[in-house]
Amino acid sequence: MKLAYYPGCTLHGTAREYDASTKAVSKTAGIELTEIEDWNCCGALEAIFDKELSMGLSARNNMLAQKTGLDLVIPCSICSHNLSRADKAMKTDEVFRGKIEKALGNKYKNNGFKIKHLLDVMVNDVGIDSLSQKFKKSLKGIKAVPYYGCLLVRPSEVSKFDNPENPQSLDNLIKATGAECLPFTQKTKCCGGNLLMSKQDYAFILTKKLFDEAKAAGANCMVVACPMCHMLLDGQQSMVEKAHNTVINMPVLYFTQLIGLAMGLGDKELELDKNMVSPKQLLESIGKETKEEKKVEKPETKAGAEPEKEVAK
């Protein structure tokens, strides 16, 4: 499978481990990524309310991607939302399209060009069954909560690949790695990312609520698919601890790092040393199941190949 790749600003900065693990995992999954040339910022959450500017900036990236003749994959939920929203407007709003085509001196192609989030590509295009065949190591010992956040599945008129109220794709992917996927009532609740500059204390309250719930569920790790969520949950976790005078100490992995581990890829390739909250203890817990648990496993089962049905414990 060949796809055009838009990393977005954060994947070349604070979310570099998401970029590295995306590339490593895609390669193993048989996806050839071509980074689009001279891409620009999509406007992020800062221009999301300046609708025409956000869509104009995003449309330029779409036009660059169209030059490759390939569909476009995006790992960031915010970029993915912005570029998809722009694509829709460029295909349906003639006045807006006229403005942007005039600014860029180029025509927007109204063909089958598709923009997809990386999670959608992994779960629905590559498919969990084929991905599982690449898994070499069971991640038993990891007890994860799946965190989707906001823009990955909302609004459903832009993001159509999963249920906006109770999405399942990340759940299914976690289960396929052999890790335990715990029920998480906060899976689509906001992490507070866009409140960081307007009201930091509110942002931290929302973040802490997610961790409280994750801990109550018995999780030792959170799995995400967005660099903004990761920036708050991992990058600012120490600030949240300080503000609430508490200890959280919960590693937050990108889903690409998680499946990379199952594929047997190295810590270096997945840049696990770049996460702000060290996942060292978590990595040590993998494969340390008790003897009793081992007996339960069917002897013919390939490690990690079977998405186990989890019963609430």
Place this chain on the structure above:
Amino acid sequence: MIKTSELDPNFKYEIANEPGGENIKRCFNCTGCTVGCPVTEIDKGYNPRKILRKALLGMRNEVLTDESLWLCASCYLCYERCPQDVKITEVMGAIRAIAQREAKAGKIKLANPKPLFDNLFIDSVKSNGKWYEAGVSGMFMLKTKGIGGVIGYAPMGMELFRKGKLSILPHKIKGTDQIKRIFEEVEK
């Protein structure tokens, strides 16, 4: 208390003329936006239904100067659930755009620091094509919290730099002239 003599009946049309604000008049005040709002959950004073109702009634000045206008987390939950497809998140954006213009013209004052950050961010995209994280964050800290704020954030900045996550200088794309033309076209 509402003073009918101070209401601006054109305010709803003004919002509907902004990109994103088109559907405001569809709102029938069912409160669906507010019951699921994650910000309302932690601050009962934040009430998106009230903002919409006031806007529809024409309480222009009260809506534009209300600090809570800047508390929407843009999580799109209300947008998803609204039975009238008001597109509330984007309506909030349309109202913010009007508030920013009024503030630029010196007619109102905005107390929340969010528009300052957004503008610094957007300016850095305008000149580089990409977000200049170190520059924007540093300037925002300096302007809102003074040099003490910058120093307070220094350890985190150093840690990010040490991990190769923060670049000291901005990255400029080749097509900055195209970016400038996009700004010109959408600002017309």
